[in-house]
Each structure stands twice: as C-alpha cells, then as structure tokens.
Amino acid sequence: GLHGRGAGCVYTPAPVPHVSVGYVHSPIVTGPGWNVHNVPFGDALNPEVPIALGACRSEGTEIAPPTQKDCHHTKCTASNGLSVASQEGCRQACLDCPSGACTGYSHSDFGYCVIHGPLVHLFPTHTSNNATHEWTDTWDVRERPTKFCLQNIPNNPPGCSNGDTAKPNPKYMCQTLKTSPERWQAFGAPADSHALIHIQIGTSGDVGAFTDSIKNALVDRFSTLAFWYFNNTNINVVANNDDAFENEEVKVVLDFSLLVDSTIKQPMANLMASQFNTTDDVEVLMGEVLPAGGSVVLELAINTYDCNEPDCAEMIEKFQTKASSSVDAKSDATYMWRNTCIWLVMAAASILYMM
Numbered sequence: 001g002l003h004g005r006g007a008g009c010v011y012t013p014a015p016v017p018h019v020s021v022g023y024v025h026s027p028i029v030t031g032p033g034w035n036v037h038n039v040p041f042g043d044a045l046n047p048e049v050p051i052a053l054g055a056c057r058s059e060g061t062e063i064a065p066p067t068q069k070d071c072h073h074t075k076c077t078a079s080n081g082l083s084v085a086s087q088e089g090c091r092q093a094c095l096d097c098p099s100g101a102c103t104g105y106s107h108s109d110f111g112y113c114v115i116h117g118p119l120v121h122l123f124p125t126h127t128s129n130n131a132t133h134e135w136t137d138t139w140d141v142r143e144r145p146t147k148f149c150l151q152n153i154p155n156n157p158p159g160c161s162n163g164d165t166a167k168p169n170p171k172y173m174c175q176t177l178k179t180s181p182e183r184w185q186a187f188g189a190p191a192d193s194h195a196l197i198h199i200q201i202g203t204s205g206d207v208g209a210f211t212d213s214i215k216n217a218l219v220d221r222f223s224t225l226a227f228w229y230f231n232n233t234n235i236n237v238v239a240n241n242d243d244a245f246e247n248e249e250v251k252v253v254l255d256f257s258l259l260v261d262s263t264i265k266q267p268m269a270n271l272m273a274s275q276f277n278t279t280d281d282v283e284v285l286m287g288e289v290l291p292a293g294g295s296v297v298l299e300l301a302i303n304t305y306d307c308n309e310p311d312c313a314e315m316i317e318k319f320q321t322k323a324s325s326s327v328d329a330k331s332d333a334t335y336m337w338r339n340t341c342i343w344l345v346m347a348a349a350s351i352l353y354m355m
Contacts, residue, residue, distance in 0.1 A: 024170045033186025038166040038174040046168040054166030055106035056174035063167045066146040069139040070114040076137040079128035084113035098123040100270030103148045104176030118147040118157050119274045151179040184264045194307045195265035197258040202250035205294030207239040217289040232259045249297045273302045
C-alpha cells in the first residue's frame with residue numbers, strides 16, 4: 001500500500017499469502033511395506049515451494065519426469081474398490097500393477113494417480129474383480145529416458161535412477177515401497193497357506209562347474225531379485241542329458257524355487273516374469289554369477305503351485321526364524337531346504353515338463 005502522500009510516499013508490496021490449506025495434500029498414511037513419503041532434496045529443492053511435498057523424482061536428474069502411467073481419479077478404480085482419487089486407492093493401484101514392478105506412486109487428492117517403475121508402461125490395463133463384477137481400467141502410459149531403479153540389485157534396469165526425491169508441489173505426495181522382503185507386507189496380512197514359485201533357466205557350460213559357492217551366489221542373486229529371503233529360496237542344478245528342452249545349446253538346467261506366503265504368490269511371480277522377460281534380460285541379471293564359460297540360453301515359463309503339506313509349514317516356521325549371513329550357513333540352509341521340499345520341486349518340474 002502507500003504510506004503518506006506526495007513525494008514522500010513509500011510503496012510497500014502486499015504480503016504474499018501462504019499456500020492455502022485446500023491446495024496441500026491431505027494427511028499421508030504410511031503402512032507396512034511402505035517408506036515414509038519422499039521429500040525434496042538436492043537438485044529438486046525449490047525455495048519458492050517451502051512445503052516438503054511433491055511428486056516422485058530422482059535426485060541428480062534435474063527433476064526430469066520418469067517413465068510412468070497415470071489415471072485421472074474419475075477413470076480408475078483399484079482392486080480394493082476405491083477410486084484412485086484417494087491415497088489408499090492409488091496405493092492399491094500400485095500393488096495391482098500387472099508388472100509386479102511398481103516402485104511407488106505419486107498422488108494428488110481428486111487429481112491424478114501416477115504409478116512409477118521401470119516396467120509399468122508395458123502394462124496399460126488393470127483388470128480387477130469383486131463378488132459382483134469384473135472391471136478393466138486403461139491407464140495413460142509415458143515411457144521416458146528416466147526410469148526408476150527397482151533397487152533390488154544395483155543398476156536394475158541398466159541406466160536407471162533411484163526414485164528418492166520429490167518435485168516440490170504441495171498438491172502431490174510420493175511414497176515408495178521398501179526394497180527388502182518387508183515390502184511384501186504391503187500386499188496384506190500373511191495367509192494360512194503357502195505357495196511355490198518355480199522358474200527354470202537353461203544355460204550353456206558344464207554342470208560340474210556349478211560348485212557350492214556358485215550355487216550360493218545364484219541363490220543369493222535370485223532371492224535378491226525377488227526381494228525375498230535366501231533361506232526360502234532353492235536351486236537344483238541338473239545336466240540336460242535327457243534333452244528335456246528342445247534346444248541343443250541348453251547343457252545345464254537351473255531349477256529355482258521360491259517358497260512364499262500365498263498372499264504374495266502372484267505379485268512376486270509377476271515381478272520375476274517382468275524382469276526375466278527375454279533371454280537377454282536373464283543374462284543381464286544372472287550372467288555375472290554364472291561359472292566361467294556359462295551363459296543364459298533360454299528362459300522358461302514361471303509357474304506357481306499351492307503348498308499346503310505339513311512338511312512345507314514346518315520348513316517355513318523353521319527358516320523364517322533363522323537368521324544366517326555366512327556362506328557356510330547359507331550352504332547348510334540351501335541343503336536343508338532342498339532335502340525338506342525336494343518332492344515339491346520334483347513335482348513342480350514334472351508338471352512343467354508335461355505342459
């Protein structure tokens with residue numbers, strides 16, 4: 001305003017009001033399996049936006065928009081029956097993503113729900129159902145040079161960036177899944193039943209080169225890719241002498257199994273299928289832990305099987321309470337796992353061969 005009159009007048013700019021409460025995201029809920037919401041830092045900081053909220057971004061990229069898919073709140077409903085207008089609905093939509101590779105989401109109240117992850121753009125549709133009907137939502141996909149890392153192993157996929165910061169915007173919030181086995185808690189309370197996820201990979205080389213240390217390294221890598229426990233992961237290495245796979249280049253078959261709670265059976269299988277989409281993908285992820293002279297020749301279908309036998313329950317109870325980090329302990333755990341549930345692995349393999 002103006003103070004005084006005439007030549008002595010002094011101009012004072014009107015005060016700038018604070019951001020309206022109506023333009024700030026509603027209180028953020030953090031549940032099991034999720035990290036606290038991202039806050040801007042590094043090159044994402046903007047002193048003109050003091051509220052520490054915003055959509056997911058990667059520090060060091062000058063807040064470049066990442067690969068994503070998004071849906072306006074009026075168009076999409078998550079599998080829990082909630083519109084993505086709500087944080088709870090948007091969060092569930094991240095878990096619903098058929099890629100199994102959602103790393104987190106950005107949400108604006110009654111605005112947009114944005115799902116992040118390096119592979120989410122490959123799955124534009126979400127199909128859900130409840131007791132009365134089934135529905136399919138189509139999301140807008142946006143593939144961009146910046147892709148968020150899965151953060152299970154370094155640089156996965158190659159050239160990715162961690163979704164660790166936020167583009168300052170008080171209307172949006174960003175929340176990411178944990179990158180340890182704890183992330184699977186986001187999918188719900190454990191069920192009373194368990195399942196086996198069975199994956200086979202054909203490689204070149206000699207079966208004799210797969211020493212115990214190589215097998216341990218393979219189990220460690222495989223369980224890490226699944227965000228799962230070493231002690232609940234198994235490998236069986238066999239020569240392809242009976243030509244079970246019609247590819248003469250396949251000399252060795254790596255038979256992997258993950259023993260999981262049935263609640264996470266499908267999303268974990270989806271995650272592994274997305275990462276192992278092509279033979280080249282498997283080579284990138286597993287090749288460095290194969291023995292010298294070995295390479296991935298063939299990736300095979302991923303299958304899931306229910307596991308309700310008492311032996312499985314006893315094994316899970318035993319190994320979920322066992323903490324082991326040394327190579328010797330891991331080797332013992334792998335051996336015990338194999339001997340406890342070898343019948344399951346063989347049964348699963350037999351079913352796969354007949355398909």
